[in-house]
Amino acid sequence: MSEGLSDEMARAWLRAELAGIAQVVLRSRAMILGPMVLGICAQYERMVNDDAQQGNWESLGYFLVDSIVGMLAAPSTAPVDSMDFNEGWARTAGRRVA
Template sequence: MGQHSDRVRNALLDAAEELFATDGIDAVSNRRIAEHAGNSNHSAVSYHFGGREELVRALLDRHTAFARARRAELVAELGEDAPITDLLACMILPFTDLLAARPAPSWRARFLQQLRTVPSVAASVAENVRADPLTDQLIHRTRQHFSAVPDGVFAGRARILGHVILDACAEYESRVQAGSVTADWTGLGYFLIDSAAGMLGAPVTHAGDFLGESTATYLL
């Protein structure tokens, strides 16, 4: 009975992630998710998750263990004076490695991209990112590499990187599905690492907190 329930839950999660990724969070009903999962019980989402917020939380959390384990492996390999690219790798590669490990087609990046447009779940996304105990350590070590960059500028660049990295992964995920590129998530990951290092360390011509308070959402 437990295994059957787990299979049903996973089918619902897979269906929800795909539909949310393609159509948006608010455009997809619980009934449609159940039908897409091949479940004749139109109340299946409510039965297994309790409600829409709990479903979204379950989707957000479902690959957390993978990402955190991968991050821990990378952090364990860091030297005391690790270069900035190695620090950024600890934050970016767990996500691109996760996308590489997902069955094709993957919908994860596009689902997270859609989540970003829903203000009511933005706090949950940030909470999920910052809950990893290694995150603050990595952010602190990364910040030390760019001590000459004002705090407001650094925070704004981190926020921009959040959009750039997630959008790049979502676009790449779509191109992989369409068959226009052969998946090379590792290559994309290192391209994003180099790009992030360049943006964070770029010359500062105008200092100021132009984008307001933000979190390093590129850690997704």
């Protein structure tokens, strides 16, 4: 076994971290993550390509993981029923909301 967390340990930790957050909130936040990660990676690659930034993808990866975990685990200040907007996003993307 490697020195890092196993997949099973990571899943157990994540479930515990997200236990108090409503599923609709998690689904809504998860829908934001794909475009966020893609946009950050594209911007970073552009800056590296333009010699405006020294490339260190490992550091960017750690930053993204921290940002994603923070975003998913943050307390929700809005009423849960206000999060139903995610159904429209899923329909436009051709996906079914569980």
